[in-house]
Amino acid sequence: MPDDRRVLRDLEADLRPNSFTTRAFAVRAAAERVSWRAVLVFAEVTAALAFVTGVFGADGGLAFGSFLAGCALGFLHTARLAR
Numbered sequence: 309m310p311d312d313r314r315v316l317r318d319l320e321a322d323l324r325p326n327s328f329t330t331r332a333f334a335v336r337a338a339a340e341r342v343s344w345r346a347v348l349v350f351a352e353v354t355a356a357l358a359f360v361t362g363v364f365g366a367d368g369g370l371a372f373g374s375f376l377a378g379c380a381l382g383f384l385h386t387a388r389l390a391r
Contacts, residue, residue: 348385
């Protein structure tokens with residue numbers, strides 16, 4: 309009967325990302341999360357600026373559309389961060 313510690317070490321070695329491809333996909337997934345966060349933040353800032361422009365420019369359509377876009381982006385941002 310094999311030693312339990314040796315079996316556990318063998319299992320951990322199999323699960324550890326040893327290949328270049330596995331490490332590359334792990335880095336890509338982390339970078340994708342960061343890039344999505346940055347895109348969503350920039351989109352929220354853009355919607356806020358459009359809202360302010362619509363309010364101060366007396367353009368109700370722009371203000372309302374950017375308000376709806378800001379709400380949708382806020383919901384999407386919260387949903388992506390919950391993952």
